Amino acid sequence: MSTMPAPRRRGRPPRNSAEPRQDTRALLVRTGVAVLTEKGYSSVGIDEILRLAQVPKGSFYHCFESREAFGHALIAAYADYFARKLDRWLLDAATPPLQRLRRFIADARQGMQRHGFARGCLVGNLGQEMGALPASFRAQLEAVFADWQARTAACLRAAQQAGEIGAGHDCAALAQFFWIGWEGAVLRAKLQRSAAPLDVYAQGFFQLLKSSIIKQ
Amino acid sequence: MSTMPAPRRRGRPPRNSAEPRQDTRALLVRTGVAVLTEKGYSSVGIDEILRLAQVPKGSFYHCFESREAFGHALIAAYADYFARKLDRWLLDAATPPLQRLRRFIADARQGMQRHGFARGCLVGNLGQEMGALPASFRAQLEAVFADWQARTAACLRAAQQAGEIGAGHDCAALAQFFWIGWEGAVLRAKLQRSAAPLDVYAQGFFQLLKSSIIKQ
DNA sequence: GAAAATATTGACCAATCGGTCCAATTAATA
DNA sequence: TATTAATTGGACCGATTGGTCAATATTTTC
8 A cells, every 4th residue: 555645636637637536535445445344344433434534524525425335335445456366376378277276375364464364355354244234235245256156167267178076066166165275275374363264275276176076 | 042031130130140240141142143144244233233132332331341252142142052962962972972973964954944044153253354353253163063073073083983984084074074064065955045054065065974984 | 807607614413422421219227 | 037149120321332413624616
């Protein structure tokens, strides 16, 4: 988070400057994602975001209709950021498919380490909090998982075609399994402030990939 | 939750009646566990518990020093309840070890279904929220996972001795893997309001157990 | 230059938060 | 019966919550 000066003038913004003053909105989203990946939704008030981003309350409610709308925007921004990250690793044609997955995991691991294992996954956090969240979040969160799983399944099918994993595997089910458990691993890594849970989980998952399955 | 009448008289309680008036405390713990397994810690205020349990605030602060102390009591109660549940299944000598684990999973699955997949795991919930929780919770939550994993590892070792799983497996690591991923599965089951994530995860885990491992 | 459009600002609001405090009530003790 | 211990009950407190709004500042359009 670059808490740069970003003077932010009042009054109607000049039309030329890129989008119609998306600076403030983008700053709020960046700050919000950073805070919510660490603390979740329920425990973070708007004022905390505002204080960190140095944005007054009026500006917030100019950019977002409500806290709930802000939450939706954060999920969307995070999902998009993460989908691009997944593609960067999982579509790298120069690398064997299974190795791509390993590299994504290593990248995610490094990301958590960089933040001292304080930040987890925004979607996982809100998923866990679903019982206390506005109902509108549920469909959005489910869709994000479905998207990530689809991208992962495609990579696993590539691995299958490359002969890296057995033809008997159900790649969609494997991708589902991966993301179900991976979110648990991120949870534990946060709790233990350690990469060990990520490593344990990754090792087990690749072990599972090695097993050749006949019966579904 | 049996919201029985339980009139709860004021004034000094009679000494004979079991423990020195543990009714109110136990009621608060029961209510708290029920609510927090669904909504987590951060989003649940004391007043909500009090309203549900029909207990006035003065009684709460007579039983617990603070909301934080209440949280610790809830974790302890839940961990104890769950450890007994684990033992009931995993130490059942009349059943093959792997079948014991399957039965525990089936029981947990049934438990979630019974509550319409609204309630998850208290320890998982608070673990996810750790970034927003008082620091004192961390060690307690870690210890609970360590305990559950130890009980599970013992069952896996029994399976190993019975020849149900390969001798090459590291049972402690497998148990760790199981609980890391299982919490993720519970999270997803809550999000999707469906048992499917539990089933997908369980199937993958038992598939992993079937694979014989040489290299650790 | 006047008017309209757009964005910023922070004081303000009702509701709720965790927590305090003490009167009221009842049982045990003397 | 008087005193003390234990527990209930709920009014109250300062702080914080999500959200509103009128005032202000700036640019565009006429």
